[in-house]
Amino acid sequence: MKHCDKCKITINTHNNYCPLCQQVLEGETDSKVIEKYPEYVSLNREVYPLTKKILMFFTFVSIIILAIINLASYDGKLWSLVPIGSIVFFWILMSVGVFSRHNIAFKFATITLLLIGLLILIDVMAENSGWSYNYLMPFLLSSCNLAISTTILVRRIDYRDYILYLLTILILSLIPIALVFGNIIDITWPSITSFALAITILFFIIFFFPKSIKDEIKKRFHA
């Protein structure tokens, strides 16, 4: 035990100063005493690796240059949105798809939706021939459906975390069919196939796992 003359307190420590008044402590402490609180260990702050810094720098510079060139030579077309969109997509793919710790169903759903958006943008900016929403949108939604369903089947323990994203994608699979009726999509078989797949998966869940959907909806939507 050490003590401080000034504050008249006792303290069991190997440190030499009174924590209250910074005066030198008197007395001896048993060498077997272990400090009550651990010593400071510097935080391992995440420092951006050089590659990321370089990539960041070029990303910002190219986005600004692309935008400036596009605006300076503006002829009615915002073509710079295509490369800028691709660059942004790359970053989201990296941060959400690869490096984040989000659950896998969330990654599938987010990346698929963004990819569809990007492809439609490219299509519209180019010739507007409709390949993106005629073919790619239904196919991408279908593959996302299949991917999440497979994940649920394989990693059943976490199915409750995934089912919401599956439902989201299932509902979004209705969009192509709606577009067919709105006469925007002229090639109908991919949309119909995708819709059929979505409905099959939905009925599969409703018939075989009705409770899981009910519970998930109850949890997520309680007010």
Place this chain on the structure above:
Amino acid sequence: MSKDLNYDTWFRLDNSGKIFPEVSNHRETNVFRVGVSLTEKIDKDLLQLAVDGILNRYPMFKVKLKKGLFWSYFDYNSKPFIVEELKHYVCGEIHPKKNNSYLFRVMYRNKDIVIEMFHSLADGAGVIMLLKALTYEYLVLAGKDIKPDNLVPTKNQRPMAEEYEDANSKFYDPKNKKHVPEKRAYRIKGTYLSEDLTGLISGTISTSKILQLARENNLTITEYLAALMMYTIYNTQIRYRGHIKSNQAPVKIFVPVNLRKHFPSNTLRNFSNFVKTDLVMTEDDITFENLLAHVKERFEKGMTKSELIRKMSENVAFEKNVLLRFTPYFLKKYALKIGYNMLGMKLNTMSLTNIGRIDFPESMEPYIVDVTAAVYAGKFNTLNCSIVSYKDKFKITFTRSIIETTIEREFFRHFTDLGFDVEIESNYVEEY
């Protein structure tokens, strides 16, 4: 009614718990800690086994926080809980991604077991229950012959639904929910420590002596300490400086009240409210006796049943507001955040939490040295104080986010001047 623990288990956040996830960050962590010192070195593996056993008994702690459309909620957490060694952080942010999504930590060091908990999950009384159960389980696994004596819950009991109830809404009175506007409180000034550091100084004095001292003044211990705290703040920070604008704000000591003692409920969730001192201290001749009288008056007014229900209903009414209820979560988040930053936090100078006396069964007492409690210190509440007593050890712990220790020094000197023995512990944050 009991509820089986399985993958479908989920819980709503309780009324006070709803605010914390939105307003917490690495600086305002809203984390608090309780710890127990045993007589022997802690065995990590036994502690791990003890925690695993306890988590089956308390499904409400085996959860992660998830977002819904309107509110966030606690969902069953299938990942394993892992005990860790105590680091230098005091009540640091509990980052879900680094903690297997759990909202509390169990740590060990030498002879100490420490639990740190996010305030959304439980309040002081709830976490003390967990600490008792964990200590009991640990000592049993360590081969000690001890009995629970109905003072500690054991892992063999069944979980009870009343342990998870949101007691605040149970006592909600829609007729008694008037909002009383408050002024911003005085902020204790000082030089900030670097962000990942929190200073901790605790002093142990004799329970019987301080009880006697409070009784001599016709007050409870908490009232006496709240008055002393105001007097210390006044002497070290405000006296003769009343002409400075920032010193003209009222000093408000926030004292949580454990509502389980006032209303029948066994919940482990948040079920506490508060009383506050509130005094502008610009005059130069405020005496300690003035403050004792002020605190006594404020506490008597604040602790009446109707006033406690009013404060409770005020919060619950906010949650029951139809407009807010059906605002999607991602918007509501910002509403809560802005509201809390504008008001909530800045209405208190500091918090003084008295967890009270901890009783262990007689057979456990030989193995337990003392109990500690601490709360986080943030950017506005730069100094906080929590008190817990076990047998004759009355432990007052200050946590601070500033370098200066003048308030602690004067506070403890008050007791040494009265002839008390004070034993100090510090994490020596100023040495780094």
